[in-house]
Amino acid sequence: MAIPHQEKILHNLAEFLTSEQVSVNATIKELHGRDESYHAMQLPDIVVFPETAEQVSKIMKLSQQYAIPIVPFGLGSSLEGHVIPEQGGITVDFSLMNKVLHVDAEDFLVTVQPGVTRTQLNKELKKHGLFFSVDPGADATLGGMAATNASGTTSVKYGVMRDQVRDLEVVMADGTIIHTGNKAAKSSSGLHLNGLFVGSEGTLGCFTEMTLKVYGIPEFVTAARASFPSVKDAVEAVVSILQAGIPIARVELVDEQSMRQVNEYNDTAYLEKPTLFLEFHGNEAGLKQDVEFMEEIVQGHACEEIAFETDTAARNQLWEARHTLAYAYIHGYPGKKMMVTDVCLPISELANAVGHARENLEALGLPGGIVGHVGDGNFHALIMMNMEDPDEVARAQEFNGRIVEYALKRGGTCTGEHGVGLGKQKYQQQEHGAALEVMEKIKRALDPNNLLNPGKNIKVETKETIK
Amino acid sequence: MAIPHQEKILHNLAEFLTSEQVSVNATIKELHGRDESYHAMQLPDIVVFPETAEQVSKIMKLSQQYAIPIVPFGLGSSLEGHVIPEQGGITVDFSLMNKVLHVDAEDFLVTVQPGVTRTQLNKELKKHGLFFSVDPGADATLGGMAATNASGTTSVKYGVMRDQVRDLEVVMADGTIIHTGNKAAKSSSGLHLNGLFVGSEGTLGCFTEMTLKVYGIPEFVTAARASFPSVKDAVEAVVSILQAGIPIARVELVDEQSMRQVNEYNDTAYLEKPTLFLEFHGNEAGLKQDVEFMEEIVQGHACEEIAFETDTAARNQLWEARHTLAYAYIHGYPGKKMMVTDVCLPISELANAVGHARENLEALGLPGGIVGHVGDGNFHALIMMNMEDPDEVARAQEFNGRIVEYALKRGGTCTGEHGVGLGKQKYQQQEHGAALEVMEKIKRALDPNNLLNPGKNIKVETKETIK
Structure with missing residues (x-):
């Protein structure tokens, strides 16, 4: 029709x-x-x-x-x-807007079109000894990553997508083309539009060009895999590492169930215990001292096995295992659809929150695992649902609601990095309270006819103003 | 009246x-x-x-x-x-709203009222082994620092004020009290109000409570003072240090004229040459390697003298000299008023921009010096004006206009950290172009009667809607 x-x-x-x-x-x-x-x-x-x-x-x-x-x-x-x-x-x-327009190595900046993907950009940057830090797992486009304020494994050190955006060219609802920032490292001029447009999910305008911060490829990198008797031990080890001021570049938690899925899918033989995947970036001497200190700390948290990977190939294999986890689940449960929860909490609340999530998965009889960007207090439960089974779908929704409720009561957010889209609409009032009205006023001011990705992120009623 | x-x-x-x-x-x-x-x-x-x-x-x-x-x-x-x-x-x-409400050491967060000052907060945090990173020189209130998106000497490593704000309690124009964020390290929920309100200069609401990110006091700190034959050499040394990936915690440029003022005011005997004040934070081994590498680099840029300060007292004296510079000028030119310029440019443009500023100071016959947070590409010319001399005031305004023009043409901003207030109004159209209208729409949506700090930052016309 x-x-x-x-x-x-x-x-x-x-x-x-x-x-x-x-x-x-x-x-x-x-x-x-x-x-x-x-x-x-x-x-x-x-x-x-x-x-x-x-x-x-x-x-x-x-x-x-x-x-x-x-x-x-x-x-x-x-x-x-x-x-x-x-x-x-x-x-x-x-x-079709997928060109890396300009690499400005001296300023650690790159200008790209929004259709450029993360791996495409990193391939180009590598020639200059640079890399783009945000790594959400999927080989998403940079425009999409900015639209959802994506983050991922490296955010604990380098920050989220919003932290990397210096300037966006945005086409507004009325067709006006604006620039939200500039190429300077900082500015106190005007209102901060960069931050507002990043994460706006296409509801305020369309990005057509982006200037992003990039980083020098670190001199030395060490990766490690550490297994613990329980998720709680693993999370507490992370808190202790952060407390000690050791600068982690990546720290991912993969629970027992998910390690099993990793092994099956990748034909690996990792210990099937709650595991931390860690990475450290720095100079040789500093890294050595950091890693020794880290090892001491994890031993104090009942670590059962720790393995280091310093060469690139072995490190890539390690991260490959982590990155393919979602596909490992999808592969392991043919015909089912995946729901991924995405709460983020203050780090002090994380161990209990993960425990609460595991208990509720089991109480609701849902298959799935827990993984997390634990350095940020962000974790995902990956739940496989049979969409033909309304009861299973309802239990998955119930589960998502329970962990969001848990997070919001403890100063957290319903979405750490995936965004609101359709799925997190129902938690917006509870999370933002009176601030939601402020967001709606901004949406109405910039998209008065509610035509930009209507119904996503900030949902407003369409006015009857269109002829 | x-x-x-x-x-x-x-x-x-x-x-x-x-x-x-x-x-x-x-x-x-x-x-x-x-x-x-x-x-x-x-x-x-x-x-x-x-x-x-x-x-x-x-x-x-x-x-x-x-x-x-x-x-x-x-x-x-x-x-x-x-x-x-x-x-x-x-x-x-x-x-009267000057209380540190809650130090949450495990989450590296602190909740304060807006009237708390930077040094008051750091005194409290020290008991927990923590510090607040933003250091604009003045002992400003944290509410004021958030309102202008202040930054300063440590921003090259720790970021600006906007990067530290997790949540603001804001009273809106109509009296509604909102929270702009939460306590999680990251969120993709709703529109990013934290970033929008930071730097809004009281034009969108009043802050009444703030949750801020804090950091562990670094294990080791080394400070250095390096003198160069020219400002260009000094700035180029900084670019090379950044390029090499050495994580600088602070790097301040003080030009020849300003070193003279420092010596006079503080009774010190520093070499009166363009000088970099540097600081590095890290673990012992890593710091040693970084500092050796840095020394090698500055020697390659014709550094004439380098002195290290590792003990706290000597370091404090060094930074005291830098921090009192504005007062040193005020003291040295009794009866005059200070105008401080504040452009920020891509780092690759900085050496030429500082040269251009120095030439124009001399061409316009203005007394003053140049200092800068050069790691960010941000520098200030401190100009002493006799407010009774309209010609001198006009020349200072002309100077400010010239260096803003220079910065805007090269991807920079008219204000790196001081904000717009009244003084930078006239550059807003040129800097933001069509984006200024987007800012005005947001201002009108959130303050329809234009009663919140009217005429600052985003200037809009007052509508005739008030009875």
């Missing part, structure tokens, strides 16, 4: 886009109707593939003219239904 | 504030009519000293009821006229 004015809109789009840049093909629409989450598919009416900010601006103007929603799309690796066009409309796919 | 309804407003204030908490005393008003800048004094009509967020909320409601502006006030150490009540009204002085 076509949207009102579909022919007119297609005619208008053809005025500035080639026929390859506009699609109403059923397969293309299906590819843009879902993400990697369990949320139900819904199709866009039209998919466009712009190549410039000016084209995006014209698309935005058509969106206003015909009151048709706009959904920006990177690679569809979001985990809460962010890119699902709930109300149909035009999906703006950024895959 | 009293404002309209002044008696009624005082009567209403007396309903929830004691007589000590409300003042119309001329001396008190004068103390709240200026900051540390050259901007002309203007008096508030009433000064209030609330003790709770609820009292601030009631003050905000009176502000709306009587259409009277609100100006929040910490200690008045702002440098661009931020706290000057240009349109009169009520100044809200936060000096």
